Amino acid sequence: MATTTNSLTLTSTDLFDDSLSISNTSTCYKAGTTIGLDQTTGLTRTYLTATTVIDLFPVVKGTTNAVENGKVYIANLSEDETEFVTINIGDAVIGRLYAGDFMWMPWSPRAQHVNDIELAPSVATGMHVEFMAIHNFANIYPTGVDS
Amino acid sequence: MATINATINVASADLTSSPLALSNTMIMTKAGTNTGLEFTSGLVRRKLTATTAIDLVTVGAQMYGTPTASVANKIYIKNTGSSSVDYIDVAIGDKDADAGEELLATGGNSKITLGKLFGGDWMLIPFEGSANNDIIVVPSTAEATTIEWMLFFE
Numbered sequence: 682m683a684t685t686t687n688s689l690t691l692t693s694t695d696l697f698d699d700s701l702s703i704s705n706t707s708t709c710y711k712a713g714t715t716i717g718l719d720q721t722t723g724l725t726r727t728y729l730t731a732t733t734v735i736d737l738f739p740v741v742k743g744t745t746n747a748v749e750n751g752k753v754y755i756a757n758l759s760e761d762e763t764e765f766v767t768i769n770i771g772d773a774v775i776g777r778l779y780a781g782d783f784m785w786m787p788w789s790p791r792a793q794h795v796n797d798i799e800l801a802p803s804v805a806t807g808m809h810v811e812f813m814a815i816h817n818f819a820n821i822y823p824t825g826v827d828s
Numbered sequence: 829m830a831t832i833n834a835t836i837n838v839a840s841a842d843l844t845s846s847p848l849a850l851s852n853t854m855i856m857t858k859a860g861t862n863t864g865l866e867f868t869s870g871l872v873r874r875k876l877t878a879t880t881a882i883d884l885v886t887v888g889a890q891m892y893g894t895p896t897a898s899v900a901n902k903i904y905i906k907n908t909g910s911s912s913v914d915y916i917d918v919a920i921g922d923k924d925a926d927a928g929e930e931l932l933a934t935g936g937n938s939k940i941t942l943g944k945l946f947g948g949d950w951m952l953i954p955f956e957g958s959a960n961n962d963i964i965v966v967p968s969t970a971e972a973t974t975i976e977w978m979l980f981f982e
Contacts (some may be wrong), residue, residue: 683843714912718843785836797927
């Protein structure tokens with residue numbers, strides 16, 4: 682097993698009349714246990730030069746990880762505030778990550794295509810993105826043609 | 829405008845043969861600008877005592893305002909419990925969807941599950957806010973499960 686911690690701080694001094702300060706730390710465990718997740722795709726950094734939808738994390742046919750507890754991190758490294766990437770899970774739009782934005786979410790993929798994590802850049806002029814999954818799935822692999 | 833900072837740290841000394849130390853900070857801005865998001869739902873706390881699916885965050889007009897769809901909204905969700913066994917499933921779609929996992933239609937009752945939040949787990953994702961993109965949660969137990977969420981929007 683491995684021990685992987687993840688933490689988030691959310692702060693603002695002017696969103697409210699009072700300050701906002703949220704802080705969380707948790708450990709990436711296998712579902713239903715206190716045993717650490719022990720696989721990762723590694724942190725991938727890629728440069729995308731088309732607006733084509735790509736599968737960052739496709740679900741491999743025949744594997745079912747619906748009961749598992751993976752984690753996904755995605756960041757848009759663009760410095761142009763007008764550029765964004767649209768993140769989908771299958772046909773459902775999760776939302777947009779604009780320049781400098783990141784996301785962190787659980788992932789329990791249930792079915793091929795339906796639960797693929799997908800990304801589409803808003804421009805074809807080149808954008809850097811980073812992404813990583815931490816998991817204990819039977820099988821996934823990063824980056825491929827949208828399916 | 830407001831300045832809202834979010835910082836993530838992911839670290840491990842033994843997940844891979846070399847240590848992992850990821851750190852990233854973002855300032856939540858409105859779409860296509862350097863102007864900060866200025867609206868929020870506030871930090872909402874709910875206690876769930878059934879395994880029924882609920883629409884945690886619905887799209888469209890709300891008591892806290894009307895989030896614009898397809899921009900730079902963000903949503904934070906946390907399972908405040910401590911159980912490593914009990915969890916909530918988080919999905920996108922409609923709470924009245926069939927039990928089966930379906931491709932999301934532009935209308936009708938369907939959903940796609942993202943994943944599970946066990947006790948102490950949190951997530952921070954963009955919020956699309958368009959039709960049929962409610963955020964749904966389904967507790968795994970009828971024992972009390974308390975969750976907190978907060979929407980930042982424009």
